[in-house]
Amino acid sequence: MNSDFPRIITLLRKERGISQKNAAAALGISQALLSHYEKGIRECGLDFLVKTADYYNVSCDYLLGRSPEPAGKTISYEDIPEHDPNVKDKIAAGGVMASFNKKLVINAATVLFSLVQKTGSSTIIKEVSNFLMLAIYKMFRVVYSSNAKNDQHFFTVPEVIAQGSSTAAMAVCEANAMAAAKGAALNGGDIAKESDETVITANSLAEEYSGSASSLLNVIKNSEARIQLIANSDK
DSSP states (O other): OOSHHHHHHHHHHHHTTOOHHHHHHHHTSOHHHHHHHHHTSSOOOHHHHHHHHHHHTOOHHHHTTSOSSTTOOOOOGGGSOOSSTTOOOOOOTTOHHHHHHHHHHHHHHHHHHHHHHHTTOHHHHHHHHHHHHHHHHHHHHHHHTTSTTSOGGGSSSOHHHHHHHHHHHHHHHHHHHHHHHTTOOOTTOOOOOOOGGGOOOHHHHHHHHTHHHHHHHHHHHHHHHHHHHHHHHTO
16 A cells, blocks of 8 residues: 555544544444554555545545545546636647646635635735745746846846745745744734634535635645655655
């Protein structure tokens, strides 16, 4: 079994507020064995995998981390909602990936901003917004620099310091937003307000945001795959 399975079955049980004892009884195994499965100490068989998928009403692909969605759906270009249904991208030859990723990012950002507003924190709203604007700025400068004919006087900040300084500015935004999220008010800012609205699960995202949730879940999965590649490269 892979490393995702223990994490996901533990997450599903806790999200549903089911005790380990009750979950084990429903799945027909001992609590000790379920504990071993959840800790990744032992691997389960195919029968238990299927039984667990049925019990939590999710797909086996989701339990194994192969799909970021509980239903195990594989997202396609047509599945991602148009940000503006009146505007259709004209996909040029070789531009399918750009159009797909554009829809993915826009829809994920739309869900993110909705969740940010629910925190009730103007600090988090400001810092998340600034972080994303800086990320766009950084990548715009990369694209701008791809053609030597583009004059760097377009920008007021010299190219030699722009990338490093914008990365530092993003780190400050992230730190301020995290502080507010964790209940620490910095420099006169406010903090996030805990409520039922800010409890997030894969199912709650799917129910509230329909097709847009798929974009966010896939952004999370793709990003964590990249992070794990970097982490594993040092081993």
